[in-house]
Amino acid sequence: MDLAMAMPDCIRLEVGEPNFPTAPHIIDAAHRAALDGQTRYTDNSGINGLREAIAEHRGLCAGRTVLADQVVVTTGAMGALFSALIALVDPGDEVIVFDPGWPNYRMQLQLIGAKPVVVATTEATGHIPTVEQLEAVATPRTKVVMVNSPSNPTGAVIDRGRMAGLVEFVRSVDAYMVSDEVYEEMVFDESYVSAAVHDTDGRVVSIHSFSKTYAMTGWRVGYAVASPEVAPFIRKCQEPTIGCVNAPAQYAALAALTGSQELVEGMRCAYRDRRDTVLPLLEAAGVPAFKPGGAFYLWVDISGSGRTDMEFATDLIQNQKVAVVPGTAFGSGNTGRVRISLATDPGELNEGVRRLIDEVRS
Numbered sequence: 304m305d306l307a308m309a310m311p312d313c314i315r316l317e318v319g320e321p322n323f324p325t326a327p328h329i330i331d332a333a334h335r336a337a338l339d340g341q342t343r344y345t346d347n348s349g350i351n352g353l354r355e356a357i358a359e360h361r362g363l364c365a366g367r368t369v370l371a372d373q374v375v376v377t378t379g380a381m382g383a384l385f386s387a388l389i390a391l392v393d394p395g396d397e398v399i400v401f402d403p404g405w406p407n408y409r410m411q412l413q414l415i416g417a418k419p420v421v422v423a424t425t426e427a428t429g430h431i432p433t434v435e436q437l438e439a440v441a442t443p444r445t446k447v448v449m450v451n452s453p454s455n456p457t458g459a460v461i462d463r464g465r466m467a468g469l470v471e472f473v474r475s476v477d478a479y480m481v482s483d484e485v486y487e488e489m490v491f492d493e494s495y496v497s498a499a500v501h502d503t504d505g506r507v508v509s510i511h512s513f514s515k516t517y518a519m520t521g522w523r524v525g526y527a528v529a530s531p532e533v534a535p536f537i538r539k540c541q542e543p544t545i546g547c548v549n550a551p552a553q554y555a556a557l558a559a560l561t562g563s564q565e566l567v568e569g570m571r572c573a574y575r576d577r578r579d580t581v582l583p584l585l586e587a588a589g590v591p592a593f594k595p596g597g598a599f600y601l602w603v604d605i606s607g608s609g610r611t612d613m614e615f616a617t618d619l620i621q622n623q624k625v626a627v628v629p630g631t632a633f634g635s636g637n638t639g640r641v642r643i644s645l646a647t648d649p650g651e652l653n654e655g656v657r658r659l660i661d662e663v664r665s
């Protein structure tokens with residue numbers, strides 16, 4: 304990123320946020336809220352109107368009643384993940400995470416003093432962890448399994464049957480699942496199934512965000528949904544850390560959730576079109592990439608270049624002025640991979656991919 308920042312004409316394929324603006328009606332709602340005096344602390348778990356709207360929405364998704372008291376509005380999904388992990392995990396507890404996987408999980412566990420237990424997923428299982436893999440690493444100290452579907456960085460989407468199996472495994476070892484679903488609206492080929500659908504006894508804490516769904520990364524609003532027993536602990540963890548989420552941003556989130564969903568559909572279609580344009584280019588050039596079922600990333604195999612991910616990413620910036628994320632940022636097993644983002648202007652994306660192919664072949 305330092306190299307990319309110093310190069311104004313660099314094509315930025317490493318960025319992990321939508322290249323769309325926040326919709327005007329969402330911005331207006333924040334503006335109006337601030338003018339109306341909604342500028343004070345709110346309840347630790349968020350304003351009632353937003354929690355009620357979220358509860359209704361989640362209830363529809365999970366096919367069961369969700370109460371507003373089960374919802375905690377947080378500083379983005381990052382805040383939801385951190386507060387949920389602090390609430391559930393003690394120092395020394397074990398938390399199962401996946402490689403490749405989003406690095407912030409491991410960073411948060413390090414801050415908490417918990418032990419990440421890393422399970423490597425492979426293309427053979429579509430980058431979806433299997434119950435057998437989990438059984439092989441579970442111990443009496445296993446407290447949480449972190450699941451992320453659609454996944455950053457692979458875009459793998461866990462289907463209904465396999466998600467049911469993972470929740471059942473978590474139940475069998477008396478642990479919790481923290482299910483990071485921030486890309487739930489960016490699913491291309493099938494309908495999305497939340498882990499909450501399979502939760503019969505309050506073991507799933509689901510994590511959601513307005514960042515990717517509504518192009519609101521900078522507003523910092525997300526939320527956790529947990530059982531009536533667990534949610535109050537998550538709420539309490541917000542008092543010493545953030546107090547509450549920025550009040551006008553909560554009104555913006557309410558407008559996002561209750562307003563037109565056209566932009567969400569538009570972004571989903573745009574990412575799918577970009578995937579379907581770029582994947583064939585890579586395939587035709589003999590540069591393999593994992594076909595993502597969701598999110599907005601491509602996990603590209605650059606091992607044909609004969610270089611490691613770090614060497615390749617550095618050469619790509621210096622020789623071709625294209626920035627990507629080295630695979631090992633997502634776990635040590637990924638020296639032959641880089642991640643590129645589909646949330647990029649299509650012209651820049653196609654040109655960046657063309658240059659990436661040139662660099663693999665050089």
Ligand code: PLP
Pocket residue numbers: 319378379380381382405451454455483485511512513514515520524525
């Ligand atoms: N979870 C995953 C898998 C992500 O990729 C990201 C952001 O890149 C987040 C959570 C954080 O989202 P937020 O902006 O809501 O904190």
